[in-house]
Amino acid sequence: MSMLAVVLAFSTIADVRHEESGIAAGSAGGLILFVGLVLTTIMLAGFRWVGLSRRITRSRSEYGEGIQIPTGRVGLVTLSAMFIGCSMYALAAVIASYSGLGSKLLPAGRDTETGRTYMVILCVGALVIATALLLFRTSTVIGIYPSGVSRDTRKRVAFSVRRFETFLSWNDIDNVVADETVVNSGSSAIHHPLIKLQNSSNIPADMLLKFDGTDEITLMAKLFVAEPNTLLSLLRFLKDNPDQRDIVAQPDAFELLTPPPLRERFRAARLAKKAASDA
Helix, strand or coil, rough: CCHHHHHHHHHHHHHHCCCCHHHHHHHHHHHHHHHHHHHHHHHHHCCHHHCCCCCEEEEEEECCEEEEECCCCCCHHHHHHHHHHHHHHHHHHHHHCCCCCCHHHCCCCCCHHHHHHHHHHHHHHHHHHHHHHEEEEEEEEEEEECCCCEEEEEECCCCEEEEEECCCCCHHEEEEEEEEEEEEEEEEEEEEEEEEEECCCCEEEHHCCCCEEEEEEECHHHEECHHHHHHHHHHHHHCCHHHCCCCCCCHHHHHHHHHCCCCHHHHHHHHHHHHHHHH
Protein backbone atom coordinates (compact mmCIF):
# COMPACT_ATOMS: atom_id res chain seq x y z
CA MET A 1 0.00 0.00 0.00
CA SER A 2 2.81 2.40 0.81
CA MET A 3 4.32 1.68 -2.63
CA LEU A 4 1.02 2.69 -4.27
CA ALA A 5 1.04 5.97 -2.33
CA VAL A 6 4.59 6.69 -3.53
CA VAL A 7 3.62 5.93 -7.13
CA LEU A 8 0.62 8.26 -6.91
CA ALA A 9 2.73 11.01 -5.37
CA PHE A 10 5.41 10.78 -8.09
CA SER A 11 2.68 10.61 -10.72
CA THR A 12 1.20 13.85 -9.40
CA ILE A 13 4.60 15.59 -9.46
CA ALA A 14 5.33 14.36 -12.97
CA ASP A 15 1.94 15.53 -14.23
CA VAL A 16 2.50 19.00 -12.80
CA ARG A 17 5.88 19.21 -14.52
CA HIS A 18 4.19 18.40 -17.81
CA GLU A 19 1.57 21.10 -17.13
CA GLU A 20 -1.20 18.52 -17.17
CA SER A 21 -3.03 20.18 -14.29
CA GLY A 22 -6.18 18.11 -14.77
CA ILE A 23 -4.27 14.83 -14.49
CA ALA A 24 -2.38 16.22 -11.48
CA ALA A 25 -5.65 17.14 -9.76
CA GLY A 26 -7.05 13.66 -10.43
CA SER A 27 -3.89 12.00 -9.11
CA ALA A 28 -4.04 14.22 -6.01
CA GLY A 29 -7.67 13.23 -5.46
CA GLY A 30 -6.74 9.56 -5.75
CA LEU A 31 -3.89 10.07 -3.30
CA ILE A 32 -6.23 11.76 -0.79
CA LEU A 33 -8.67 8.86 -1.12
CA PHE A 34 -5.91 6.29 -0.60
CA VAL A 35 -4.41 8.07 2.41
CA GLY A 36 -7.91 8.35 3.91
CA LEU A 37 -8.42 4.60 3.53
CA VAL A 38 -5.08 3.93 5.25
CA LEU A 39 -5.91 6.27 8.13
CA THR A 40 -9.36 4.71 8.52
CA THR A 41 -7.82 1.23 8.67
CA ILE A 42 -5.32 2.41 11.30
CA MET A 43 -8.08 4.00 13.42
CA LEU A 44 -10.28 0.90 13.22
CA ALA A 45 -7.29 -1.12 14.45
CA GLY A 46 -7.23 1.04 17.60
CA PHE A 47 -4.16 3.15 16.89
CA ARG A 48 -6.01 6.46 17.21
CA TRP A 49 -5.44 6.40 20.99
CA VAL A 50 -1.64 6.15 21.08
CA GLY A 51 -1.21 8.87 23.72
CA LEU A 52 -3.10 11.42 25.79
CA SER A 53 -5.11 13.79 23.59
CA ARG A 54 -4.55 17.50 24.08
CA ARG A 55 -8.29 18.00 23.67
CA ILE A 56 -8.94 16.38 27.07
CA THR A 57 -9.01 19.45 29.30
CA ARG A 58 -10.19 20.78 32.65
CA SER A 59 -13.83 21.76 32.95
CA ARG A 60 -15.57 24.34 35.13
CA SER A 61 -19.35 24.17 35.04
CA GLU A 62 -22.43 24.21 37.22
CA TYR A 63 -21.46 20.68 38.30
CA GLY A 64 -18.11 21.82 39.69
CA GLU A 65 -14.54 21.32 38.48
CA GLY A 66 -13.58 18.22 36.55
CA ILE A 67 -12.38 17.05 33.17
CA GLN A 68 -14.10 17.00 29.80
CA ILE A 69 -13.63 14.62 26.90
CA PRO A 70 -14.98 15.63 23.47
CA THR A 71 -15.64 13.44 20.48
CA GLY A 72 -12.83 13.24 17.95
CA ARG A 73 -12.70 15.15 14.69
CA VAL A 74 -10.25 12.97 12.81
CA GLY A 75 -12.83 10.42 11.68
CA LEU A 76 -15.23 13.01 10.24
CA VAL A 77 -12.45 15.02 8.59
CA THR A 78 -10.87 11.89 7.12
CA LEU A 79 -14.15 10.55 5.76
CA SER A 80 -15.09 13.93 4.27
CA ALA A 81 -11.64 14.27 2.68
CA MET A 82 -11.97 10.78 1.18
CA PHE A 83 -15.22 11.68 -0.57
CA ILE A 84 -13.81 15.04 -1.71
CA GLY A 85 -10.76 13.23 -3.10
CA CYS A 86 -13.04 10.74 -4.86
CA SER A 87 -15.03 13.63 -6.35
CA MET A 88 -11.82 15.35 -7.51
CA TYR A 89 -10.62 12.20 -9.21
CA ALA A 90 -13.95 11.60 -10.97
CA LEU A 91 -14.21 15.21 -12.17
CA ALA A 92 -10.62 15.20 -13.43
CA ALA A 93 -11.25 11.88 -15.21
CA VAL A 94 -14.23 13.36 -17.08
CA ILE A 95 -12.34 16.52 -18.06
CA ALA A 96 -9.28 14.50 -19.12
CA SER A 97 -11.46 12.16 -21.16
CA TYR A 98 -12.94 15.03 -23.16
CA SER A 99 -9.41 16.40 -23.60
CA GLY A 100 -8.13 13.17 -25.08
CA LEU A 101 -6.26 12.10 -21.94
CA GLY A 102 -8.93 9.79 -20.52
CA SER A 103 -6.73 6.69 -20.58
CA LYS A 104 -4.55 8.21 -17.84
CA LEU A 105 -7.35 8.34 -15.27
CA LEU A 106 -10.01 5.97 -16.60
CA PRO A 107 -9.46 2.19 -16.67
CA ALA A 108 -8.57 0.64 -20.02
CA GLY A 109 -11.60 0.46 -22.27
CA ARG A 110 -13.66 2.79 -20.06
CA ASP A 111 -12.85 6.01 -21.92
CA THR A 112 -16.32 6.05 -23.41
CA GLU A 113 -19.50 8.07 -23.02
CA THR A 114 -20.82 5.48 -20.58
CA GLY A 115 -17.61 5.63 -18.57
CA ARG A 116 -17.78 9.43 -18.45
CA THR A 117 -21.40 9.24 -17.29
CA TYR A 118 -20.45 6.93 -14.44
CA MET A 119 -17.66 9.34 -13.43
CA VAL A 120 -20.09 12.29 -13.41
CA ILE A 121 -22.48 10.35 -11.15
CA LEU A 122 -19.57 9.39 -8.89
CA CYS A 123 -18.34 12.99 -8.74
CA VAL A 124 -21.74 14.44 -7.81
CA GLY A 125 -22.60 11.62 -5.40
CA ALA A 126 -19.28 11.85 -3.52
CA LEU A 127 -19.57 15.64 -3.27
CA VAL A 128 -23.12 15.40 -1.92
CA ILE A 129 -22.06 12.86 0.71
CA ALA A 130 -19.08 15.01 1.79
CA THR A 131 -21.36 18.05 2.11
CA ALA A 132 -23.95 16.06 4.08
CA LEU A 133 -21.26 14.81 6.48
CA LEU A 134 -20.30 18.40 7.28
CA LEU A 135 -23.84 19.79 7.50
CA PHE A 136 -25.43 16.91 9.41
CA ARG A 137 -23.14 15.91 12.26
CA THR A 138 -23.21 15.21 15.97
CA SER A 139 -20.69 16.22 18.62
CA THR A 140 -20.65 15.18 22.27
CA VAL A 141 -18.66 16.22 25.32
CA ILE A 142 -18.44 14.07 28.44
CA GLY A 143 -17.81 15.83 31.73
CA ILE A 144 -16.49 13.85 34.70
CA TYR A 145 -16.89 15.59 38.08
CA PRO A 146 -16.69 14.64 41.75
CA SER A 147 -20.50 14.98 41.76
CA GLY A 148 -21.27 12.89 38.68
CA VAL A 149 -21.05 12.51 34.90
CA SER A 150 -22.54 14.82 32.27
CA ARG A 151 -23.12 14.19 28.58
CA ASP A 152 -23.71 17.19 26.34
CA THR A 153 -24.68 16.26 22.78
CA ARG A 154 -25.30 18.71 19.95
CA LYS A 155 -26.91 17.55 16.73
CA ARG A 156 -26.32 19.88 13.80
CA VAL A 157 -28.85 19.71 10.99
CA ALA A 158 -27.76 22.20 8.32
CA PHE A 159 -27.71 25.51 10.21
CA SER A 160 -29.82 24.50 13.22
CA VAL A 161 -28.56 22.83 16.41
CA ARG A 162 -30.43 20.62 18.86
CA ARG A 163 -28.90 20.10 22.29
CA PHE A 164 -29.34 17.08 24.57
CA GLU A 165 -27.73 17.42 27.99
CA THR A 166 -27.91 14.75 30.67
CA PHE A 167 -26.30 14.64 34.10
CA LEU A 168 -26.10 11.58 36.34
CA SER A 169 -25.08 11.87 39.97
CA TRP A 170 -22.69 9.21 41.22
CA ASN A 171 -25.32 8.33 43.82
CA ASP A 172 -27.74 7.47 41.00
CA ILE A 173 -25.29 5.39 38.94
CA ASP A 174 -25.78 1.74 39.85
CA ASN A 175 -23.20 0.26 37.52
CA VAL A 176 -20.67 1.06 34.78
CA VAL A 177 -20.95 -1.64 32.12
CA ALA A 178 -18.67 -2.36 29.16
CA ASP A 179 -20.55 -3.30 26.00
CA GLU A 180 -20.09 -3.17 22.24
CA THR A 181 -21.99 -2.83 19.01
CA VAL A 182 -21.02 -5.04 16.09
CA VAL A 183 -21.11 -3.84 12.50
CA ASN A 184 -20.87 -6.62 9.93
CA SER A 185 -18.74 -5.66 6.93
CA GLY A 186 -18.73 -8.44 4.39
CA SER A 187 -16.80 -11.39 5.77
CA SER A 188 -15.55 -9.48 8.84
CA ALA A 189 -17.17 -7.80 11.82
CA ILE A 190 -16.10 -4.50 13.37
CA HIS A 191 -16.57 -4.18 17.13
CA HIS A 192 -17.23 -0.69 18.47
CA PRO A 193 -16.90 -0.26 22.27
CA LEU A 194 -19.73 1.20 24.35
CA ILE A 195 -19.88 2.26 27.99
CA LYS A 196 -23.27 2.08 29.67
CA LEU A 197 -24.03 4.06 32.82
CA GLN A 198 -26.93 2.25 34.44
CA ASN A 199 -29.11 4.61 36.45
CA SER A 200 -31.38 4.02 39.41
CA SER A 201 -33.88 6.68 38.26
CA ASN A 202 -35.59 7.21 34.94
CA ILE A 203 -34.07 9.61 32.41
CA PRO A 204 -36.44 12.06 30.65
CA ALA A 205 -37.48 10.70 27.26
CA ASP A 206 -36.54 13.91 25.43
CA MET A 207 -32.93 13.50 26.62
CA LEU A 208 -32.51 9.94 25.34
CA LEU A 209 -30.32 9.20 22.34
CA LYS A 210 -29.76 6.11 20.23
CA PHE A 211 -28.61 3.13 22.34
CA ASP A 212 -29.92 4.82 25.52
CA GLY A 213 -32.55 3.29 27.76
CA THR A 214 -34.94 4.80 30.26
CA ASP A 215 -32.59 3.71 33.05
CA GLU A 216 -29.20 4.05 31.37
CA ILE A 217 -27.20 6.31 29.08
CA THR A 218 -24.71 4.98 26.55
CA LEU A 219 -21.36 6.56 25.81
CA MET A 220 -20.13 5.74 22.30
CA ALA A 221 -16.58 5.19 23.51
CA LYS A 222 -15.14 4.76 20.03
CA LEU A 223 -16.02 8.36 19.17
CA PHE A 224 -14.19 10.11 21.98
CA VAL A 225 -10.57 11.23 22.12
CA ALA A 226 -9.94 9.09 25.22
CA GLU A 227 -8.82 5.46 24.93
CA PRO A 228 -11.99 3.43 25.71
CA ASN A 229 -10.53 1.03 28.28
CA THR A 230 -8.81 3.85 30.14
CA LEU A 231 -12.05 5.85 30.23
CA LEU A 232 -13.95 2.78 31.42
CA SER A 233 -11.41 2.13 34.19
CA LEU A 234 -11.61 5.73 35.43
CA LEU A 235 -15.42 5.70 35.54
CA ARG A 236 -15.46 2.39 37.40
CA PHE A 237 -12.85 3.61 39.88
CA LEU A 238 -14.84 6.76 40.66
CA LYS A 239 -18.04 4.76 40.97
CA ASP A 240 -16.48 2.31 43.46
CA ASN A 241 -14.39 4.83 45.44
CA PRO A 242 -16.54 7.76 46.61
CA ASP A 243 -13.74 9.12 48.81
CA GLN A 244 -11.42 9.43 45.80
CA ARG A 245 -13.72 11.34 43.45
CA ASP A 246 -12.03 14.66 44.17
CA ILE A 247 -9.06 13.55 42.06
CA VAL A 248 -10.88 14.65 38.89
CA ALA A 249 -10.99 18.21 40.26
CA GLN A 250 -7.20 18.44 40.49
CA PRO A 251 -5.30 20.64 37.97
CA ASP A 252 -3.58 17.62 36.39
CA ALA A 253 -6.67 15.38 36.45
CA PHE A 254 -6.69 14.98 32.66
CA GLU A 255 -3.55 12.85 33.00
CA LEU A 256 -5.74 10.16 34.56
CA LEU A 257 -6.81 9.34 31.00
CA THR A 258 -3.28 8.66 29.76
CA PRO A 259 -3.52 5.27 28.01
CA PRO A 260 -1.05 2.48 28.81
CA PRO A 261 1.76 1.74 26.31
CA LEU A 262 0.75 -0.09 23.15
CA ARG A 263 2.77 -3.15 24.19
CA GLU A 264 0.65 -3.56 27.33
CA ARG A 265 -2.56 -3.09 25.38
CA PHE A 266 -1.58 -5.69 22.78
CA ARG A 267 -0.67 -8.12 25.57
CA ALA A 268 -4.00 -7.55 27.31
CA ALA A 269 -5.85 -8.04 24.03
CA ARG A 270 -4.05 -11.34 23.39
CA LEU A 271 -4.83 -12.60 26.88
CA ALA A 272 -8.49 -11.61 26.54
CA LYS A 273 -8.73 -13.34 23.17
CA LYS A 274 -7.10 -16.48 24.56
CA ALA A 275 -9.43 -16.50 27.57
CA ALA A 276 -12.45 -16.14 25.28
CA SER A 277 -11.31 -19.00 23.03
CA ASP A 278 -10.63 -21.24 26.05
CA ALA A 279 -14.08 -20.53 27.41
